[in-house]
Amino acid sequence: AQSVTQPDIHITVSEGASLELRCNYSYGATPYLFWYVQSPGQGLQLLLKYFSGDTLVQGIKGFEAEFKRSQSSFNLRKPSVHWSDAAEYFCAVGLWGSSNTGKLIFGQGTTLQVKP
């Protein structure tokens, strides 16, 4: 069955430090992978997505993610975290194919706290 795992429920980093949020997926076909950010009580904002091509994907707000097929991973990184990055981060896989109409399967989410 398709699934997305974010091993880290909560991460705290100091402002200016680097960040890596982990994401592993399980999907038999070509994965369409996404990272979203959610502020409290808000909808989701797309940070970046991977469909094909270059496995290192650049997104908004200085985020990037690397797709590693051999590890079934799509980890999100940022070289220097800002206090405004504190939020909930979700990794997701989009299911497209004959029996799927593009629904997204989300990971459990990682709460990022940024220390001054």
Next chain:
Amino acid sequence: GAVVSQHPSRVICKSGTSVKIECRSLDFQATTMFWYRQFPKQSLMLMATSNEGSKATYEQGVEKDKFLINHASLTLSTLTVTSAHPEDSSFYICSATTGSDYGYTFGSGTRLTVV
């Protein structure tokens, strides 16, 4: 860019009443819309997928008679929570896709509180 408008953003209703949530794609035609439910501090769980002009496809465990989804046009989908109870209190989010670029646009969510 693509925008999805979701209303209301917050609603409080009495137990036993029904509540309708609207999701509109403002500048594109959404061939497929999705409805998610999110409990506090938890992930988004897909409730149903709806395509314009056809019946919604519900995920396992979601009561279709309780959560009525209508997708009457390419720009509007509605979720009606019927005979709401306190356990239906949650954050509901819609998203839409045109299907052509494998992209999704999310609404800003609706906080439903049933008292």
